[in-house]
Amino acid sequence: MKVDAPFDYPNPFLRDIEIQAEHIDGLGHVNNAVYVSWCQEAGWAHSVALDLDLASYKQLDAAMAIRHAEYDYTQAAYLGQRCKLATWLTGNDNRLSMERRFQLVHEDGHTLFRAKWQLICIRMSNGKPRRMPPEFIEQYGAAVITIESEQ
Template identity: 40%
Template sequence: MQSLSWLHEQPYIENWKVEDAHIDHYGHVNNQAYLAQLEALAWAHTNALGLTLDDYRHLDRAMVIRRHELNYHLPSHLGDELACATWITSCDNKLSLTRQFQFICRRRQQTVFSATTGFVCTSLNNGTPKRMPPVFIQVYGQACI
């Protein structure tokens, strides 16, 4: 199988096999399923970088979604296997970071979905914006492409 055409080098990749629960009344992957996959992929990447939800709780900090931009290029269907990639494309080392996502259908070798998500660092206790703790700056800053 040929290599996939990624937006950027060194993607963090998880595979997703489309199942019945992901299909909507039009017969293709539902918007909510894509959003759920974005969240799962972002957490998997964060965990692979060495940060966990327990770390977030201990530090009273969280990276919460400020904005999504979702692009549906082609429909995906039951049984499709998608290579789902993410990158941290910007990190200001203060309050915000941006992730890009790209999902490629392995069978068709084409991008079916892409997204950009902006995150802001907040206090878990009250939801107000707070500066990134040093470990966030180190982990997310070093992962930024």
């Protein structure tokens, strides 16, 4: 599938989405929780592509966990439609927190959904905040894109 409309930011990490029957709710469109699930899958796939998988997290006793999330549903998605889900790392303080954004674009080029996560580094062994290990700063930091300030 080719999406002609530009994404919000350059160089996205992309996932193809084809709307299946199990994604549809009683209103006949994709259930809101499914979008959240797709974001989790895309965020994790991007992390793995950056060589930070679950084994790395366990070895480092560190993980990035969602502290705050915002979801903006702009148009509905329906059975059989095809979309691209883009994600970017848009901020990293190289200490404790990181920001990730998402955009779901329909094959006709219309944006259906946007999301923003504020992530915090935690110690896996106890769930408490901790400073990012050097591997996180290096791998995630290299993937951060610069975006213009939002008004």
